[in-house]
Amino acid sequence: MTRPDDQTLEAIVRGRLSDPFATLGMHGSPPAITVFAPDAGAVTVLDGDGEPLGVMERIHPEGVFHLPFSKKRKPFAYRLQCRAGDHVWEKDDPFRFGPVLGEMDEYLLAEGRHEELWTRLGAHPVTHEGCKGTAFGVWAPNARRVSVVGHFNAWDGRRHPMRRRGGGLWELFVPAIGAGDIYKYEILGAYGDVLPLKADPVAFRMEPAPGTASIIAGALDHVWRDTDWMASKRRDLRDQPVSIYEVHLGSWRRGDGDNILSYAEVGPMLAEYVRDMGFTHVEFLPLSEHPYTPSWGYQPIGMYAPTSRFGGPDDFAAMVDHLHGAGIGVIMDWVPAHFPSDEHGLARFDGTALYEHQDPRQGFHKDWNTLIYNFGRSEVSNFLRSSALYWLRELHVDALRVDAVASMLYLDYSRDAGEWLPNREGGRENLEAIGFLRDVNTQIADRSHGITIAEESTAFPGVSRPVDQGGLGFDFKWNMGWMHDTLQYMAEDPVNRRWHHDKMTFGLHYAFSENFVLPISHDEVVHGKGSLLGKMPGDDWQRFANLRAYLGWMWTHPGKKLLFMGSEFGQSREWSHDRSLDWHLLEDPRHAGLQALVRDLNRLYRDHPALHARDCAPEGFRWIDGGDAANNVFSYLRLGAEGDPPVAVICNMAPVLRDDFRIGLPLSGRWTELLNSDAADYGGTGSGNGGLIMADGQGWHGQPVSASITLPPLATLVLTPETRGS
Known part of the structure; x- marks a missing residue:
């Protein structure tokens, strides 16, 4: 090979060489070597044994060197010895190596x-x-x-x-x-x-x-110990108890001096706490790398990188392994809807709108000042789909909760007229995003044991129905309507609740249209919304009683459960990502009692199939009386498979104790009071039925038998028959 011409030399030193392997390295027969070494004063070519073959000629003052080998006909292995003053070093020339991709x-x-x-x-x-x-x-x-x-x-x-x-x-x-x-x-x-x-x-x-x-991270050094867990995982959890503890890792618990704990430090503590509380899963707010801490991870840049705030990938893997060892499933929020415009990220990655849309009517989220992925570009969808599989397969995450699905489904999401472009059929649906979601859910089902959960707040049909049945293919969907309606009801003074009774009952009209998760998430305790306890009306006693009754309603209502950290013990302050939860509140018996209730609700939910086996089927629910608005009382049955004892639930959302309250039941005989949210152990008044109730032959509420019970104020009772009765 002849020496590079002046134009090529200028391209090398100005960083304009688009095909470096055509010039740099070894070329020709007889071969010649050209290298760019701007930090070297002299360069010598060495053979494979380290013997000098010749000193290279500097052919450009900024550090381009060249050496022909007239006596050789074939390429050969070589190294470079560089010298700058008295400093001498050897290196391999990157341009002598063949491709690594195929x-x-x-x-x-x-x-x-x-x-x-x-x-x-x-x-x-x-x-x-x-x-x-x-x-x-x-x-x-x-x-x-x-x-x-x-x-x-x-x-x-x-x-x-x-x-x-x-x-x-x-x-x-x-x-x-x-x-x-x-x-x-x-x-x-x-x-x-x-x-x-x-x-x-x-x-x-x-x-x-x-x-x-x-x-550069390399392969994980972590040696996984969760082989049995991974082998035993079920993809279909519709008939299983699923109780999720949602966690922001940086503020769940902090160390001395309010220092953030690492994956390695927090993992064992979190696993022990979640197991003790009876939750089946932990759901982490996004742990993929993100530049802006107050985004809580919802503006990610590293779609394959666990955030370094808490350690490296091996530390993340160890935390997941520890949770699996405690019998706890791991869910992570995953964000394919949008990405931040930080200049070191994906924005105009190669100088063009590559990952995003060029037109801001398609490619910009004005709510979040973020960019929207171009789901119609196959390489972009591939990038995202592969990211999902990476977390599930390589880092052993059990499920992905997909954030902001509603914003992906509709082209006019949070846009005024003239700010969006219709699809090729003239509609508002984002057909490319819909195709992407179906594809990623299909690949996850085919290539992993993971499941997906949609945060989706609209009435888009079939979110959690299989793709081959026309659905999006998610396993579950957050029931945002249930959350909004029931929290609005609970915020009302009890004297006004009779006028809002439908807020609690309306969700049953569509409760089985999807496979639902009931979410009391981080979104409900930030941005001025106050804490979950703070949403409850009345004095201190009523606020705690209201919250206990509400959680009893939630845990016995059809649907899987999700509760944001701190709500289980009545965090008083609004959540902040900058500080630890207020664990000192557990020194107060009222907060400790609320925590004990949640622990017992998880046990109850897990141990009684009637409360979970038909969470996603209409056969699992039957009203006893859903229309008692005058008394603010709701009563219903939860039903499992044939042979599973039924469970009766009575919720009194009024601060009034009701003696001799007659409730219809399906079976005669003795019924056990499994749980009373007004029990003294939970911080309540201790009113109740002494644990046992007798159902006699008097029909009531359309049921063949009934019982006279004491219904405590602002309380949820859970009953089950001691025997099958008649």
């Missing part, structure tokens, strides 16, 4: 079907052609040049430009760097400008804020 990678990415994208893109420590280093891969189809930069090359994008592959892929093997090294991509954009340095979209670890670089 044609199948190009094809699958272009097709949008690279379902294990994380195995090829990102940064992977490897031994390549006998040399240890790191293989990088990134998608940037409109870039003119992409370089890997970091401390290892003085953040100089001219030194490690990448090889362009088909399908918009760029790749490079960089010798002698590995786990722990930080890096970014320097991109010469589509219009010839050098973009702000970009973090790796498929990075597995990121720098702690305020740093924004990616970190």
Whole structure:
């Protein structure tokens, strides 16, 4: 190969070389080597045994060196010895190595079907052609040049430009760097400008804020101990008890000096607490990397990287493993709806609207000042779909709660007339997003044991119905309507509740149209909404009694359960991500009593199939009397499979004790009072029925028999027959 011409030399030193492997490295027959080493005063080529083969000629003053080998005919292994003053070092030339990606990678990415994208893109420590280093891969189809930069090359994008592959892929093997090294991509954009340095979209670890670089992570060192758990997982949980404790990891509990605890520190404490409380699952607010802490993780940049705020990927894996060892499932909020516009992230990644839409009427969320993914672009959908599988398969997360699904489904979501574009059929549905959601749910079902839960607040049909039946394919959907209606009812003074009785009963009209989770989430205790306890009316006694009665209603109502941290013991202050929960409140018997109630509700829900086996089926619920608005009383039956004892629930939402209150029951004989939210142990008055109730032959409420009971004020009673009766 002849020496590069002046135009090529200028392209090298100005960082404008779009095809570095055509010039740098070894080429031709006889071969010649060209290297760019701006930090070297002299460069010597060494053979495979370290013997000098010749000193290279400096052919450009800014550090381009060239050496032909007229006596050799074939390529050969070599290294470079560099000298700057008295400093001498050796290195491997990255441009002597062959590709690390294959044609199948190009094809699958272009097709949008690279379902294990994380195995090829990102940064992977490897031994390549006998040399240890790191293989990088990134998608940037409109870039003119992409370089890997970091401390290892003085953040100089001219030194490690990448090889362009088909399908918009760029790749490079960089010798002698590995786990722990930080890096970014320097991109010469589509219009010839050098973009702000970009973090790796498929990075597995990121720098702690305020740093924004990616970190080479390598394979997990963590040795999983949850083999039995993973093997025994069920995908269909509709007939199982599912009680979810929602957690913001940075504020659940803090250490001395209000310091944030690491994954390793908080994992054992959280597992012990959740198991003691009887919850079946923990749901974490997003733990994917995000630059802005007050976003709580809902504006992620690292869709494959556990946030470094609490440690590295191995620490995250250890926490998941610890929870599994305690019998606790792990759910994580996952955010494919939008991403922040931070310049080091995905925004205009290659100088064009690559991950997002060009038109802000399609690509910008004005509510959150974020960008919307272009779900119609196969590579973007592939990127997101693969992220979901990564958390489920590689990090052993059991379920993903998909955030802001409503904003994905509708093109006019939170937009005024003229601020959105209709779909190809003239409608408001985001057909590409709908297709993406169906696809990701299908892939998760086919390729993992994970499940998905939709945060979706509209009446979009079939959210939790299978894709082959025309649904979106989620396993569950948050019942936002139930949450809003029932909290509005509870906020009313009891004297006015009779006029709002339907707020508590309306949800039963659609309770089985989807597989629902009943969510009392973080969204209800922030932004001036106050705490869950603070929503309850009346004096201190009434507020606690109201909340106990409401939680009794929630735990016996059809649907899986979700409760945000702190609500289980009556957190008084509105939640803040900047401080720990107020655990000292448990020194107050009223707060400790509320916590004891939630613990017993979880036990009750788990131990009595009538309360969970038909959570998602209309056969599991029957009103005893849903129309007693005058007394603010609701009564109903929960029914399990054949042979499961029924459970009767009576909720008194008035601060009035009702003696000799007759309630219809399906079976005669002795009934046991399984739970009374007004029990003294929970901080109540202790009014009740002494644990036992006798149902006689007098029909009532359309039931064949009935019982006269004491109905405590602002209380929920749960009864079950001691025998089958007649």
